[in-house]
Amino acid sequence: MPSGLVDPSAPGSRLGGGHLATAGALWPASEDGPLDLLAQLDLSEVAGVWPDGPLPDHGLLTFFYDTEDQPWTYVSPNPDKWRVWWERGEVQPLSTPEGWETFPGRRIRFEPAMTLPRATEDDCVFQSLGLTAELSAVDDAIGGGGPAFHQLMGWPHLLQGGMTTTCQRESAFVRDGLDRFSPERGLSGQNWDELDDATRAADWRLLLQLGSDAEGGWCWGDGGGLYFWIRADDLAAERFDRVWMVMQC
Secondary structure, eight states: OEEEEOOTTOSSSEESSOEEEOTTOOOOEETTEEOEEEEEEEHHHHHHHOTTSSSOSSSEEEEEEOSSSOOOTTTOOOGGGEEEEEEOSOOEEEOOOTTOOOOOOEEEOOOOOOOOOOTTSOHHHHHHHTOOSOHHHHHHHHOOOOSOOOEESSSOOOSSSOOHHHHHHHHHHHTSOOGGGOTTSOOOHHHHHHHHHHHTGGGEEEEEEEEOBTTTTBOOTTTOEEEEEEEHHHHHTTOGGGOEEEEEO
């Protein structure tokens, strides 16, 4: 969670601020211009709170997003509109693109918390876990909560339905070369079943959730959240360039 403003280029985990990167790096951009830096996480700090977690114990994990032209699920899934970088070596302040303003830099303090799947999670998630209890009991167990909730990994706070199938279908359209499942044409139930089988919807893991945040100066849709997801095997292989992003509100 945020805990006060910091220098834009100060080391350590923070939301917003300037970009610390390896020498020679370029600020990431889409065809429409530079992306906005939302968070830079010092993974050694994460390891201090979660020593046996699935993330590397070193380097900086940085999240970028196009806050002006916010990609919307099912409408314009475009991985050029977001980026996740893992800086592993020595870093230095990276010059901000000319005329570009960054969000205020705010220090992050990591705190462990328990999360549980909600009743609106995709069915494939519950099946993969072998859960047989009433889904409403799970939903009741975790209760509500607001969308302005920043969270690293765990189960997401869903504002709509589950996102694992969405990630698999969209990434299959764009990245995995399943041209016969082009999003421009309607799909039959059999098509969807084949696509789900081909892309293993239950394999996705939440990497980072960022809620709308007035203090930080950002709002997703009409007050929703951004969810950065990664496949389990990509997480294990530290392939953070394979992250997929979904916005809900």
